[in-house]
Amino acid sequence: MxxxxxxxxxxxxxxxxxxxxxxxxxxxxxxxxxxxxxxxxxxxxxxxxxxxxxxxxxxxxxxxxxxxxxxxxxxxxxxxxxxxxxxxxxxxxxxxxxxxxxxxxxxxxxxxxxxxxxxxxxxxxxxxxxxxxxxxxxxxxxxxxxxxxxRDQVAKVSTKTPYPSPGRGHRVVLVDFGMKHGILRELNQRDCDVVVVPHNFTAEDIMLLNPDGVMLSNGPGDPKDVPEAIEMIRQLLGRVPIFGICLGHQLFALASGAETEKMKFGHRGSNHPVKELATNKVSITSQNHSYTVNPDSLTNTDIEVTHVALNDGTVEGLRHKKYPAFTVQYHPEASPGPEDANGLFDQFMNMMNETKKKRGDLQCQNA
The missing domain is CATH 3.50.30.20 (Carbamoyl-phosphate synthase small subunit, N-terminal domain)
Structure with a gap:
């Protein structure tokens, strides 16, 4: 027909x-x-x-x-x-x-x-x-x-109620803005005790779950259409390690005082080269986004660029200068796509380990 x-x-x-x-x-x-x-x-x-x-x-x-x-x-x-x-x-x-x-x-x-x-x-x-x-x-x-x-895509695709994906390792609260199952699968493979929560969970709701880390998922649409999430992230900074992917990366940028803007036709596919600035290592990545972080807006913020897209120079990764928090614009869970960037999940695990160790050392000193 x-x-x-x-x-x-x-x-x-x-x-x-x-x-x-x-x-x-x-x-x-x-x-x-x-x-x-x-x-x-x-x-x-x-x-x-x-x-x-x-x-x-x-x-x-x-x-x-x-x-x-x-x-x-x-x-x-x-x-x-x-x-x-x-x-x-x-x-x-x-x-x-x-x-x-x-x-x-x-x-x-x-x-x-x-x-x-x-x-x-x-x-x-x-x-x-x-x-x-x-x-x-x-x-x-x-x-x-x-x-x-x-304009309400995140509300349409996010879970309506929290649910667990149990493990015996780190407690990770995964904020679902439109989460791909591949992200949850990577955390499960590392034996994380995951609690998936709705997009409109508050910072206090999240901290009541006593997380070792917070994962900000991917999701659809304009990050500025989710103001409650921006405020939630702002209140979490410095209290718990954070790892953001795709929309989570953009929301992290907004929460840190930067700006986002719509791209002409976006990045979608599993063949996008990205360079890590610290090492000059290039990874082939899976991407799906219409918005990007404006690099000029990072001036006078506490975040810095860690990765850039080789095709057009757009921002592909961010790190907070003071707090344990980092994000990437691409999809390290590789669903679909290459597994070049899968090690970022291990980086998140190490960040949670180091944060727990520092807190433990501090408690011993104060005892």
Whole structure:
């Protein structure tokens, strides 16, 4: 069945429907990963977005039970050149088309994704609609111009109630702004006693859990749309070690007095090179974000840049000068993507160890 993809700048594409047949409006973005489409479609950070996959064949290894990053995907739609109808992989359990139908997510194939990506790179991310072939593109454009994109994505994807993921190691409070399961998996592998809490938990609520460290997760949207989280982080600084990822990185920057801004078309994919300034080591990283920290706004703050993106020089890592706290813009849990930066979780473990040791030494001196 033919369907339309219409962009707010007037461009439109005719393609074939797969997945759900509902009409949807969202922000059209592109991702450059060659693999990892299952992790991408289930990443809560894509809430409200219609994702263009630049790799030409999507769905070729099907859908399996193990590679999900959330239980209920919040992606608004998928745009591909070709959707594979006969996947081949020993873990395959259903086709991409079957899964999207179950989750009521629309897709459109047969689109010139190279042309679409060049449009997004020229104009920036655009509002778009996947809709019936019977629609008039000019009427859809008018509808798009009068449509406001979502601003409450974090509230939609965050857990509503706290829950534990027990371990016998460090107690880590993981603040869920749209947490990928890969982050929780990395903490579990290090035997952390994790408590996942909602995005609007206060600093005092968190400290009542007696954490050894606090993890700030990834998540969708503009960090300035979550002011309660900014205040929570501000009140936690200096009281407990902090590690932030993606949206957590941006919220940490805002809480420390810096500023964030929207990028033209963002970073999405699993092939983004990042350099650590202290060592000049380059890691290939997985990324998914529309906003970045303004480096000029770091002046007169207590945070400094630790990592930069080699493609465009944007800020990819921060460290607090006084307190045990650091963040990265990319995804060290590698879901999907390379595992170059996985050691950052061990760095967080060491930070908690050192903080506990210092507190213990201080207590002995005061005894």
């Amino acid at each position: 033919k369907r339309l993809l219409v962009l707010e700048n007037g461009e439109f594409f005719v393609g074939e429907a797969f997945g759900s047949e509902i009409d949807i409006i969202g922000e059209v973005v592109f991702t450059t990963g060659m693999t990892g489409y299952q992790e991408t479609l289930s990443d809560p950070s894509y809430c409200g977005q219609i994702v263009t996959f630049t790799y030409p064949l999507i769905g070729n290894y099907g859908i399996n039970r193990d590679d999900f990053e959330s239980i209920n995907p919040s992606i608004h739609g998928m745009i591909v050149k070709e959707a594979c109808v006969e996947p081949s992989n020993f873990r395959n359990e259903m086709t991409l088309d079957e899964f999207l139908k179950v989750k009521d997510i629309p897709g459109i194939s047969g689109v010139d994704t190279r042309k679409l990506t060049k449009i997004i790179r020229q104009y920036g991310t655009l509002k778009g609609a996947i809709c019936s072939i019977d629609e008039q593109p000019n009427e859809v454009v008018e509808r798009l111009k009068h449509t406001e994109l979502m």
